Amino acid sequence: QVQLVESGGGLVQAGGSLRLSCAASGRTFSSSAMAWFRQAPGKEREFVVTISRSGRSTDYADSVKGRFTMPRDNAKNTVNLQMNSLNPEDTAVYYCAAGRSFGLKYAGTYEYWGQGTQVTVSS
Numbered sequence: 001q002v003q004l005v006e007s008g009g010g011l012v013q014a015g016g017s018l019r020l021s022c023a024a025s026g027r028t029f030s031s032s033a034m035a036w037f038r039q040a041p042g043k044e045r046e047f048v049v050t051i052s053r054s055g056r057s058t059d060y061a062d063s064v065k066g067r068f069t070m071p072r073d074n075a076k077n078t079v080n081l082q083m084n085s086l087n088p089e090d091t092a093v094y095y096c097a098a099g100r101s102f103g104l105k106y107a108g109t110y111e112y113w114g115q116g117t118q119v120t121v122s123s
Helices: none
Strands: 002-007 010-013 018-026 033-039 046-052 058-060 078-083 092-099 117-122
Touching: 002 092, 018 033, 018 092, 018 117, 046 078
Parallel strands: 010 117
Antiparallel strands: 002 018, 018 078, 033 046, 033 092, 046 058, 092 117
16 A cells, blocks of 8 residues: 655745645555645545656646646655645645546545645635
8 A cells, every 4th residue: 555644734825835745655656646636625625736656747737837836856755746826715635645547637536645734825
């Protein structure tokens, strides 16, 4: 199995930035892609971005394009989510996920999930 642990969440003012990290361990070779999803209270879990195992390919949700990026990390099996120009609509619990196919945007297609990290953006 794969274990995923998110970190980096917190409180930030609108227009500010946060960087989330996801550390993966276990049988990471079984996963060909990782992704970030987010879920606000009372809402469905929504896709944010997915990245291939090689890190060469990424696919962002339209709502975060131009604001969120996935900077390189020297640590193996670690993915980062750099969130810039945050607004209150970005407030949610952010989850790291791992799956077998790159490019999938539905939560149900991912096999492994972290516990999530809270991101709160104030007005």
